[in-house]
Amino acid sequence: MSQPRDNWSSNVGLVLAATGSAIGLGNLWKFPFITWENEGGAFVLVYLICIVVVGLPIMMAELLIGRRSQKSAVGALKEAAGPWWGVVGGWGVLAGFILLSYYTVIAGWSLYYFAQSIGWTFGGYPAGMAAGDLFNEQVGNAGLQLALSLSFSVATIAVVYFGVSKGIERIARIFLPILFGILLLLLVSALGMSGSGEALGFIFRANFSELEMSGVLEALGHSFFTLSLGMGAMITYGSYISRKQSIVKASGAIVALDTLIALVATVIMFSVIFSVAGMSDEVSGSPVGMLFISLPELFYTAVPFGVVLGPLFYVLVALAALTSTISLLEVVSSYVIDEHRIPRHKATVLCGGAIFVFTIFAALSFTGTPFLSTLEIFAGKAGWFATADHFVSNWMLPIGGFSITLAAGWFMTRNATERELVDGTEPRWFRYGAWRFFIRWVAPLAVGAIIVAVILGRDFS
Ligand code: TRP
Numbered sequence: 001m002s003q004p005r006d007n008w009s010s011n012v013g014l015v016l017a018a019t020g021s022a023i024g025l026g027n028l029w030k031f032p033f034i035t036w037e038n039e040g041g042a043f044v045l046v047y048l049i050c051i052v053v054v055g056l057p058i059m060m061a062e063l064l065i066g067r068r069s070q071k072s073a074v075g076a077l078k079e080a081a082g083p084w085w086g087v088v089g090g091w092g093v094l095a096g097f098i099l100l101s102y103y104t105v106i107a108g109w110s111l112y113y114f115a116q117s118i119g120w121t122f123g124g125y126p127a128g129m130a131a132g133d134l135f136n137e138q139v140g141n142a143g144l145q146l147a148l149s150l151s152f153s154v155a156t157i158a159v160v161y162f163g164v165s166k167g168i169e170r171i172a173r174i175f176l177p178i179l180f181g182i183l184l185l186l187l188v189s190a191l192g193m194s195g196s197g198e199a200l201g202f203i204f205r206a207n208f209s210e211l212e213m214s215g216v217l218e219a220l221g222h223s224f225f226t227l228s229l230g231m232g233a234m235i236t237y238g239s240y241i242s243r244k245q246s247i248v249k250a251s252g253a254i255v256a257l258d259t260l261i262a263l264v265a266t267v268i269m270f271s272v273i274f275s276v277a278g279m280s281d282e283v284s285g286s287p288v289g290m291l292f293i294s295l296p297e298l299f300y301t302a303v304p305f306g307v308v309l310g311p312l313f314y315v316l317v318a319l320a321a322l323t324s325t326i327s328l329l330e331v332v333s334s335y336v337i338d339e340h341r342i343p344r345h346k347a348t349v350l351c352g353g354a355i356f357v358f359t360i361f362a363a364l365s366f367t368g369t370p371f372l373s374t375l376e377i378f379a380g381k382a383g384w385f386a387t388a389d390h391f392v393s394n395w396m397l398p399i400g401g402f403s404i405t406l407a408a409g410w411f412m413t414r415n416a417t418e419r420e421l422v423d424g425t426e427p428r429w430f431r432y433g434a435w436r437f438f439i440r441w442v443a444p445l446a447v448g449a450i451i452v453a454v455i456l457g458r459d460f461s
Pocket of ligand 1: 021022023024025026027099224225226227228229231233324325327328
């Protein structure tokens with residue numbers, strides 16, 4: 001080994017970086033939409049239960065596997081559970097590669113809407129512009145899509161290039177407080193709107209007659225995605241935790257913050273939507289509709305201080321996305337760094353470049369480019385973008401997550417996991433026996449149910 005492994009400088013640094021990974025488009029884009037689709041209340045409650053009984057135990061499992069070996073996904077799983085488990089790590093690295101390839105495209109849209117909203121703030125929102133047309137125009141413009149996703153990829157590579165403490169942690173330390181601040185401003189403004197009462201009722205009043213079994217599985221699947229679990233991202237971040245830090249405390253904080261932010265984002269969006277007559281019918285059948293079609297116009301027509309909050313909102317989306325894309329790239333780069341002994345700078349540029357090749361496919365998925373936009377491997381989905389999303393959400397994360405529960409619960413010894421979790425730094429509420437029960441029984445059964453549902457034809461993407 002050449003240099004000692006770069007570590008998070010403190011528990012706060014770790015929590016901010018991992019929370020940055022967890023908070024992303026899943027919180028701002030997907031969670032509000034699936035809450036909408038599943039009629040709120042009961043769905044939100046089930047989601048919260050999934051986060052606690054499945055998400056939290058797996059978060060601890062991933063972090064502990066990483067810290068124990070001080071290696072990234074592949075090496076860590078090999079060391080924790082046996083040589084064959086490297087395959088599970090490799091599966092995770094592949095998931096990171098694929099997910100990053102299209103996540104960057106959505107992230108790029110936030111840059112476009114940021115630029116547009118600055119224009120609207122100073123020039124006024126164009127009267128009579130159909131919001132859907134603007135969206136279709138931008139996703140259909142190949143040159144624009146490539147420029148946006150290239151910019152985002154370069155930003156991601158630039159952060160990971162500088163490593164863990166000087167790149168990823170530093171960016172998280174600066175951006176997350178800004179992100180929290182913007183959300184708070186938006187929340188205050190949204191709560192002052194006439195629809196906020198209806199929004200809170202929709203989100204927090206549980207009516208179980210509206211919840212279907214498929215909603216339960218969707219909540220479960222999303223609890224994985226939103227916490228960045230199931231693909232070794234948290235194993236990788238765990239490998240930079242020093243022995244002095246508490247995995248249990250950090251996991252609790254990361255999970256709590258991610259959940260809080262998802263709920264706040266939902267309250268904000270629904271308050272706006274319920275404040276405008278007829279809007280709730282208009283929010284079209286896709287998450288894209290809410291974030292990039294309905295909201296832009298509403299900021300300029302309905303939201304108090306919308307001319308300032310509009311651009312800030314898209315800054316928020318971009319920052320949330322960036323702290324997730326750097327974590328995705330880190331999963332892939334750290335594998336190349338640790339297992340193939342390639343220096344960080346070179347590895348980051350190589351991996352980022354290779355992923356960008358697939359980002360090109362994703363970026364052109366909506367442009368009508370022959371072949372790329374029409375490649376419909378999975379019935380009716382648009383190009384690489386939707387195909388990749390289908391594969392990652394339905395197959396890669398659940399299978400990865402299931403394997404990780406087995407590794408931590410059944411293949412690692414009790415001694416090994418207990419030593420990581422119970423080391424004098426753990427908070428008083430923590431019971432090792434409870435964690436072990438959840439990771440051996442509850443989590444694998446729950447995640448297994450998702451896999452069975454997918455085999456039976458459900459689609460969670
Ligand atoms: N958690 C991210 C979000 O909510 C998405 C995500 C899933 C992710 N797996 C990841 C991000 C792994 C970074 C690393 O948007």
